[in-house]
Ligand SMILES: Nc1ncnc2c1ncn2[C@@H]1O[C@H](COP(=O)(O)OP(=O)(O)OP(=O)(O)O)[C@@H](O)[C@H]1O
């Protein structure tokens with residue numbers, strides 16, 4: 001068990017050397033969860049239909065793009081595998097990149113607004129009790145309740161960005177508890193004072209008697225196309241495939257009235273050395 005524990009690190013994978021024994025380009029797509037189907041339908045709208053022979057297989061292809069392998073992975077693993085050099089491109093939410101790449105500068109977002117998976121990562125507290133008159137981050141920061149012995153207990157699946165945000169905002173007495181889901185239940189169970197979680201419609205917060213506070217949005221997220229800079233610079237075909245995907249995404253999103261926010265591109269000359 002000790003050996004296993006040392007093999008698993010909370011830190012992002014260090015930028016790995018590019019594996020030379022692979023000539024095919026790899027794109028990671030979400031294998032399940034709310035992003036999975038939306039990703040496939042966006043690609044389909046861009047005439048980039050993914051062909052998966054068997055729904056239990058994790059690999060597929062896009063006939064219009066030769067030399068590209070699609071790998072279905074959990075979003076967190078897409079980011080980890082981009083960092084380790086085992087994927088070259090991926091489609092994932094910006095929230096997941098922020099949390100799991102942890103500033104790894106090998107990752108580059110080449111399209112930051114694919115127009116689905118919109119949500120925000122937000123700090124929320126109970127509507128009532130000691131939080132009755134707490135409406136801003138400053139109110140929360142100035143609450144006398146938080147001390148070294150009794151810190152504000154925050155439950156989240158976003159320990160890295162959550163802690164970074166609160167530290168930057170001047171919170172000193174905070175402890176974090178990791179949770180995977182149904183985080184909105186923790187305050188009512190007496191296990192946490194606040195939560196840092198994704199919010200979209202706000203219904204889940206409301207139904208659990210929680211509220212967001214002014215200044216408490218940590219980040220805004222939607223689906224993005226992300227690449228390994230090393231792959232873009234050095235693996236044959238990655239730049240061309242990125243270009244092709246971006247052109248098709250741009251054509252589709254522009255036709256549906258969306259503005260391209262960040263065509264990182266292009267690309268050809270602007271990728272900085274890794
Ligand atoms: N309520 C929401 N509305 C819109 N997009 C969301 C919402 N919640 C999450 N997302 C986006 O969808 C992504 C995947 O969320 P989802 O809950 O499906 O995760 P998952 O891959 O099934 O993992 P897990 O089940 O472990 O949470 C998130 O990283 C985020 O970018």
Ligand SMILES: O=P(O)(O)OC[C@H]1O[C@H](OP(=O)(O)OP(=O)(O)O)[C@H](O)[C@@H]1O
Pocket residue numbers: 180181182183184197198199200201202203204205
């Ligand atoms: O603002 P809303 O539209 O209500 O959406 C917010 C909820 O959506 C996500 O949970 P999800 O449905 O993925 O379930 P989970 O709690 O198991 O992660 C998120 O973690 C919130 O709980």
